[in-house]
Amino acid sequence: MTVIYTIDKAASIILNGGLVAMPTETVYGLAADATNDRAVARVFEAKGRPQFNPLIMHVANIEMAERYVHFPSLAEKLAKAFWPGALTLVLPRRAECAASLLVSAGLNTIAVRMPNHKIAQDLIKVVDRPLAAPSANRSGSISPTQAKHVRDSLSDKVDMILDGGASSIGVESTIVKIDGENATILRPGGIARDDIESILGKPLIAAPSSESQPEAPGMLPSHYAPRARLRLNVAAPKPDEAYLEFGPTKLSTPYTLNLSKSGDLREAAANLFAHLHALDDICSPHNLTGIAASPIPMDGLGEAINDRLTRAAAPRP
Ligand code: TXA
Numbered sequence: 109m110t111v112i113y114t115i116d117k118a119a120s121i122i123l124n125g126g127l128v129a130m131p132t133e134t135v136y137g138l139a140a141d142a143t144n145d146r147a148v149a150r151v152f153e154a155k156g157r158p159q160f161n162p163l164i165m166h167v168a169n170i171e172m173a174e175r176y177v178h179f180p181s182l183a184e185k186l187a188k189a190f191w192p193g194a195l196t197l198v199l200p201r202r203a204e205c206a207a208s209l210l211v212s213a214g215l216n217t218i219a220v221r222m223p224n225h226k227i228a229q230d231l232i233k234v235v236d237r238p239l240a241a242p243s244a245n246r247s248g249s250i251s252p253t254q255a256k257h258v259r260d261s262l263s264d265k266v267d268m269i270l271d272g273g274a275s276s277i278g279v280e281s282t283i284v285k286i287d288g289e290n291a292t293i294l295r296p297g298g299i300a301r302d303d304i305e306s307i308l309g310k311p312l313i314a315a316p317s318s319e320s321q322p323e324a325p326g327m328l329p330s331h332y333a334p335r336a337r338l339r340l341n342v343a344a345p346k347p348d349e350a351y352l353e354f355g356p357t358k359l360s361t362p363y364t365l366n367l368s369k370s371g372d373l374r375e376a377a378a379n380l381f382a383h384l385h386a387l388d389d390i391c392s393p394h395n396l397t398g399i400a401a402s403p404i405p406m407d408g409l410g411e412a413i414n415d416r417l418t419r420a421a422a423p424r425p
Pocket residue numbers: 132134135136137138161162163164196198212215217218219221223241242243244279280281282283294295323324325326327
């Protein structure tokens with residue numbers, strides 16, 4: 109009973125233009141009614157996000173998505189294989205699309221995804237409208253995989269936080285843009301490239317790399333950043349560094365967290381942001397100079413993990 113009541117309350121906040129942090133299987137999202145301009149504007153404001161960066165629209169099913177975007181057969185094939193799940197499809201807006209123009213931030217496409225999380229699905233169903241939701245963290249900082257992470261960074265900006273425990277996948281969705289017969293990967297994420305390519309029957313096209321005008325505008329070089337300095341591909345951390353380890357423990361310092369002792373990349377993805385948050389929090393109280401991270405293999409979800417770590421380590425703007 110409590111659960112139903114809570115979802116109803118969250119839905120009425122959304123329908124009144126408010127913001128609700130909701131759990132998804134990838135990361136927590138900061139959700140607003142995607143058809144309400146003022147509510148979507150509040151999302152940008154709460155995140156401190158540059159206005160040119162468009163949002164992902166979360167839907168209950170393919171039918172809901174089809175009311176807002178064109179769904180070419182290639183997109184349908186991918187949605188049937190991976191929805192609900194960690195795949196976002198960038199598709200052309202319909203002329204009569206009722207989503208706020210702010211959601212697509214001036215582009216003629218919208219990114220859509222059906223999350224694989226009961227609470228998020230229930231919320232979208234009760235609201236009966238798509239929810240625009242970026243990750244529920246301040247722009248540029250580490251993504252939230254637990255309700256506590258949202259509370260720490262956005263508590264004064266959101267009207268309600270739905271606590272659904274830790275996100276099971278732990279990195280954001282893979283973003284694929286569909287343009288007729290072309291499928292371009294804009295962001296590696298929770299579904300591995302190989303799995304998508306095996307459904308497509310062909311390789312994904314690489315996104316054109318332009319740092320000033322990224323194809324997925326959220327793909328700025330510095331993103332997902334902890335406050336502490338991050339060094340990558342470190343086999344042996346210095347004594348005054350926190351250590352983000354991967355694989356069998358060899359030289360644990362007192363400030364080590366292991367992403368996966370067995371070397372499992374899915375487990376590592378699920379732990380990535382929570383471990384970064386935790387190490388970031390101990391650096392300053394223990395006078396550590398920064399965080400060092402183990403090398404991570406590039407296969408499977410390793411591509412998404414390495415992408416996030418590289419951005420977290422990039423020079424800050
Ligand atoms: O797993 C996820 O994708 C999470 C959960 C909450 O669903 N959401 C998420 O949202 O990661 P956000 O806003 O942090 O990242 C969305 C990315 C940004 O890089 C943005 O530029 C890109 O999607 N994006 C959104 N709409 C786009 C569009 N029309 N064309 C190209 N890229 C788009």
